[in-house]
Amino acid sequence: MSGRFRAPSGGRVDRAKPVRFSFDGQSYQGVAGDTLASALLANGVHLVGRSFKYHRPRGIVTAGSDEPNALVGVGADDAHYTPNMRATQIEIYEGLVAESQNRWPSLRFDVGAINEAFAPFLSAGFYYKTFMWPPAAWKRIYEPLIRRAAGLGRAPAKPDPDRYTQVYAHCDVLVIGAGPAGMAAALAASATGARVFLCDEQAEMGGSLLSEKTAMIEGQSAGDWTAGALAGLAARANVTLMPRTTAFGWYPHNFLGLCERITDHLAGADPKLPRERLWQVRATEVVLATGALERPLVFPDNDRPGIMMAEAARIYANRFGVLPGNTAVIFTACDSAYRAALDLKSAGVAVAAIADLRAAPGGVWVDRARAAGMEVREATVVTGTTGRLRIDSVNLGKLGPDGRVSASETIACDLLLTSGGFTPSVHLFSQSRGKLVYDEALRAFLPGTSVERERSVGACRGIFDLEAVLNDGTAGGSGAAEAVGFAGAAGRAFAVDGDSVGSDGFIGVTPHGGDPSRTRAWIDFQNDVTENDVKLAIREGFRSIEHVKRYTTTGMATDQGKTSNMNALGLVSQTLKRPLPQVGLTTFRPPYTPTTFGVFAGQSRGDLFDPVRKTPVHDWAVAQGAVFENVSLWKRAHYFPKPGEDMHAAVVRECRATRQAVGIFDATTLGKIEVVGKDAAELMNRIYTNSWATLEPGRIRYGVILGENGFVMDDGVVGRMAPDRFHITTTTGGASRVLTMMEDYVQTEWPNLDVWLTSTTEEWAVISVQGPLSRKVLEPLVEGIDLSRASMPHMSVREGKICGVPTRLFRVSFTGELGFEVNVPAGYGRAVWEAIVAAGHAYGITPYGTETMHVLRAEKGFIVVGQETDGTVTPDDCGLGWTIGKAKKDFVGKRSLARPAMMAGDRKQLVGLLTVDPKTVLEVGAQVVADPNQPIPMIMLGHVTSSYWSATLNRSIALALVRGGRTRIGTRLSVPMPDGPIAVELVEPIFYDPKGARLDV
Amino acid sequence: MSDLAIRENSLGRLASVIRNIPSATLAVLPDTAKLLFRGRPAAVDVAGRAFGVAMPQEACRFSARGGRTAYWCGPDEWLLQAGGEASAALFASLDAALAGQSYSLVDVSHRSDAITLSGPEAAYILNHGCPLDLSLQTFPVGMCTRTIFGKATIMLSRPAPELFHIDVWRSFASYVWQLLEEACGEFA
Amino acid sequence: MLLIPCPHCGPRAELEFSYGGEAHIARPVDPASIDDDSWVTFLYERSNPRGVHAERWRHLHGCGRFFNVLRDTVSDTIAASYPAGQPRPALSPDGKGTKR
Amino acid sequence: MQSYSAFSLFRQALGGHAGWQRQWRSPQPRTEYDVVIVGAGGHGLATAYYLAKEHGITNVAVLEKGWLGGGNTGRNTTIIRSNYLFDESAALYEHALKLWEGLSQDLNYNVMYSPRGVLMLAHNTHDVQSFKRHVHANRLNGIDNEWLNAEECKAFCPPLNVGGAMRYPILGGALQRRGGTARHDAVAWGYARAADARGVDIIENCEVTGIRRTVNGAVEGVETSRGFIRARKVGVVAAGHTSVVLGMAGVRLPLESYPLQALVSEPVKPAFPCVVMSNTIHAYISQSDKGEMVIGAGTDAYTSYSQRGALHIANHTLDAICELVPMFRRLRMLRNWGGIVDVTPDRSPIIARTPVPGLYVNCGWGTGGFKATPGSGNVFAWTIARDEPHRINAPFTIERFRDGILIDESAAAAVAH
Ligand SMILES: Cc1cc2nc3c(=O)[nH]c(=O)nc-3n(C[C@H](O)[C@H](O)[C@H](O)COP(=O)(O)OP(=O)(O)OC[C@H]3O[C@@H](n4cnc5c(N)ncnc54)[C@H](O)[C@@H]3O)c2cc1C
Ligand SMILES: NC(=O)c1ccc[n+]([C@@H]2O[C@H](COP(=O)([O-])OP(=O)(O)OC[C@H]3O[C@@H](n4cnc5c(N)ncnc54)[C@H](O)[C@@H]3O)[C@@H](O)[C@H]2O)c1
Ligand SMILES: Cc1cc2nc3c(=O)[nH]c(=O)nc-3n(C[C@H](O)[C@H](O)[C@H](O)COP(=O)(O)O)c2cc1C
């Protein structure tokens, strides 16, 4: 048998399929269809966890996602371990391994329970009042202690190997919750042809009908009707049924996050399957059918294992065939617990007594209970319970008309069921920003005015009678389809044979007559918040419910107060004598239930975290053993080490080869924009600091772009291909920024200009061939282009062919040597690159990477945007004042340059730095000061922006931005480092071939 | 020297190791000539006549004729595609026809590569990175649009109910391909 | 994730767009002629309203066009979407749509 | 003020905690105050406290439209550090950090300031260089900040994925050991209690709806949901709502309000020892004393007053976290919320006089003002009391935007928070 407490028949589990699992190392048997909670209960296990603060023994309270107590860790190994799972939601499978949490060394004997002894000191917010002395002890002693004591389960210790996926989906009507209301809504909406999604967080759809034994719908049992309804829905092509799928978050414009659990319930799941899937659903209309949650009654010692929600016990009995105890006492403020009592009794549980808070309970359910021989105690409350690891008795008290409680009797039992009525699940409605309205009669907050296109149906809007629920669901489903625009939604009336259990209930702490400072009535089980804690908070001035929440932590645990918030609210209302709606609720936030990080991250891991952009030459460089670096999304070859070389050696070799012979560099990642149209030159004039009107077709100019704030934003060379056509290059990281900015001006400021922009970054592969022998290498490869000095001077561009394919050949140099940038259509990039390498073989052509590129340009004093500039640098600051077209009236950023501070004399300016000891290489980012011996805080004059070993010059070089730098050239400053100051001389920021003679060849 | 260099498709290598699944099949489309045309209204008709396919005026639609396709990209922007043609010649002929107009024509033949995704699960697979409603009602055959797929921009078009074309910039192509394969994973 | 109506392509997910800040802030025709105070107004000062905000979006991963939207910054409700360059439409009294 | 200590806790425990006094009163607003502070966030409450404590100005009201501490103070990820690049910011945040170090004792309220170290990760060459620039500048400013290579990062924070198959490997990091976290709510409550004890009236549920000015333009008082309150000076510390409040006096500021989201995981036993931030892949994380992983990232794209944000932002935040710490993929998000942060063009705050005599503003803290709370309140109190800025906040004027004297940390380093 699958446990001592399994009824011989009944329920929806499959007794023919035993399932073995382990809990805290002990092996148990359940059956297919069990949750971990039902299987444990079937085996008589009630103690399943320890509470957060006091390590109190705790048992299973609910049968659903609202469970506050039964949190366990699941997973056979570290990589699959998941803490804080609710036993009530875990479907068991063969080999499931679960363990209890927050206890040591064992659940039954937990050292942490010593906290109980200190409970009097651990009142709400106690830590704010102590641990302040001596000040140093907080960090070293108190805080580590507090941290270790807190925290529930343990974090997984190995990387999670499972897959998670994310899908966007659209539907006309999304129905959340597949109880009677949701099923009826889905039936009605889908009948119109609307695309309908129906999701439910549970493994099985049917909601409350799954545990309904007596009511008949349209002449069928609830179970049969449910099966029929679901089969009907499944047969409709326009319906998607989504079990095990929690709608956890509602985001603006009817965008909802749904988490589907795919493999957690399977033993040896197919590894192809993702563990969970995030459905990101845009729904035209949403129907909320999320039901209602039963509310516990709060009384002294209400937290012992064996104290359970009445409805949960009914679910265990009716749905799982499990008897949660032998002898039950029931404490209720409503009729539904009578129904539970009757169902339990018929399943074989003895009902010792029903204590009803109400003065004169009556009606069909009460009559039936009495008729079944149950003793109903009117105006009776629970004043306390006993039992260490499981409840063994209940103290009852008589509630007088004056509110006083007088002791009456003690009853032995191993099960105490409570019900304080139902709280409609308005979480998602509230997330959608709809306003809640308090209904005095129902004692509940109900959905009021909608903000999004949604409607609530059934118990989640306070409709509890099954027939009414079904009809409400139908109306809601039809209404939603109609609102989408589907006609023909037909009304339908369901006939239900069954009795309503009404809507009585109680909110707050039940009267118990005990001394509030000695009794402990638990409001929030998981966070161990008691009646006294809340009262203390109020006494201390925490009057807002938000303050009470944060001071006591009520409602902040992993259940987010699903069962406790209303009682906390009720207690505040009782204590402050302020009507409940005036106290108000705390804010509902996503997720509805805790949701795995992995499913939010989805596929974005490793190489799919961000696109890896590679150039056409990439694979060639890989084959050459290049080391790569990330530059924005791109992979760029950083250097090309030969066997045995480190970066330094490789770079020295690459630099020498380029300066002395010829080097080849992949510049494909540079951004490129084609600017075309009659007004192309006019736009260029307005965007760039330079003047473009005079640039002849076939010539190239270096250009600078500022933000409208006057700071350097990007730079690059621009070729004029034709009077109405420019080929812009930008920095690798700046490409999209520049294009976006230009588009902005073209579209919104100057729409009358006849000019269009096209990104051509990816159209062209750019092969930079640099060095005195570069012309010799290229000459034999080109067709229709005369590379000679006379015909193709520095800073010119020609169109023709190379290796038989079209090229835009730029004669430019970022190295200071004779150089060319060969642009070819990207698909040819690799072939042309290899052809050039082959042709250059005889000349010692050497591939070089970004590091060598940086050294060579630094030797020439060329800036790199983002290195010499940082968003606070003007063109003049970095030595680019010369690019500003003096005659230009306006360009983007010009006006900002006229602001006082932009013209101040002591701005940081670009200079060269030479260390007095030529062997010392400065560190980029090091600070420059006048006097290294001044006291801290020092006056810093600037910082090193670039610094390299120059093989060409056989010494170190650096660039720096230094306050009033240009006037300091020739003087010495200092770079104070932790191990001593480094003396530097300020020089012009150009170290090599200052006249540019090597370019003019 | 005039050896014609060999054109490389950025997806060549990935496509050669594909595991095909019937519910969603990935393949690489052959290279085509692609020009991006933009212009003032007057130029649009001229371009359409010269190209032989009128520029679709309806947003997010493409029209095709005789191997040539014009995709609407924006209110003044079309992608002109010509299978099996040399882009230079096409460029020259359009450019000549458009003389005197206000327009821009840019050869983007190599900027992107293209993927086909076909099969009954194609839309579902695409929705792993694309936020569009891909039902036939809202994304009918004949529709095209730029959109996103994961963290990449793509140009998506639907030539047949269970067939999508994805045109994607070269350096993003392998990312898009891999993400599609990852999404196909549960069917593999 | 907002659903933003592009005047050209129709409603699309926010992911396809980039935000462009407050709308209707025209760059001065002749920046050189205005004083620092006026320039800073153009450059930086924004109305930042709690309520309806005229703002720019660009359908970056779509048709590429900039356009304007009237969005309530408290409820996120979008009341209107119109091409760049057009004046701000008047809202209907309920604030939910434009006046017709 | 009732003294808090282990001893008083012990004594009260014996009496069933019946003897604890209210931490702050809930007074009716008086008709007139010397100073009215608009906004009972951490900064506003600290301002009132220091006005009373250091400037002897106790006829002060702090007006709060909701519940005190319910703005960004109550919804931030509590990262505290002072390793800012520019002298101006470094001075401001270091001033705050020094006050943090003694704050629990000063307020007699344990704000749980936890200097467990803030580690900022570098993922590319640019990050490395920029963080080293910070390290050097901080050292010469007397602020602790040190460079760790990747292995040292791993040693300092073992859960980090260093060297694994990461799209952007961790190349190193800048560590400020004195950086850390504090218990956000306690900061608000501690200041409220201490200010209240010095006579400050903290008035909740009192929304400022207008600012009344005299004929010559000076501030006369504020209109509120609870009537007009006269005031000689008004200090606005309304974070995301500053534009709205200052608009009441006709003052326009270079400010925009954006949603910023944060989230927490379910609580687990200690598994993450410090604060880790990565600006390059956009996420930061620490573990609270209660056990939740406290996680945040960048703002949503658009201006908003709705205190919530988009799902894709949470997705991107968590894909980054899962890259950094792959074993946290199985942790679960417990709650995700938003705040409204007010951002200036240079992302540095404004702590200054306004063009309206008697009206002062402290705003623009954007995504990173919690760490500044004590320092900000301290210098703002000075500014209001003396009608002139303290040396430390002198650079943080409104005029700096006009004059181009920006203090742009993020432009300099793309670092926020
Ligand atoms: C998600 C998130 C994460 C963050 N993370 C960090 C971090 O890790 N580290 C860090 O240093 N900073 C962080 N910040 C920023 C930090 O929270 C803020 O800069 C700081 O808390 C601002 O404090 P404040 O007192 O100025 O504002 P708030 O706490 O917002 O206080 C302003 C108060 O003004 C009130 N108010 C507004 N209008 C009116 C009115 N008309 N009348 C009366 N009262 C009004 C508001 O109700 C509010 O209570 C974060 C912010 C957010 C939102
Ligand atoms: N006092 C009473 O009489 C009383 C009170 C409450 C409920 N009921 C009974 O409950 C039924 C109400 O029907 P109903 O359909 O409104 O509720 P229901 O409880 O039958 O169904 C709600 C369903 O929604 C699901 N759900 C809730 N939140 C979800 C989420 N975020 N994501 C996915 N799924 C979610 C639940 O798993 C459940 O299956 C009736 O049978 C009624 O008689 C009676
Ligand atoms: C550092 C920090 C830790 C938090 N930890 C929790 C927590 O453990 N449980 C919880 O429910 N909320 C937690 N919150 C979130 C708050 O419940 C709340 O969402 C936040 O203060 C914003 O307020 P609001 O959601 O009421 O708008 C935390 C917030 C912060 C700032």
Ligand SMILES: [Zn+2]
């Ligand atoms: Zn569009």
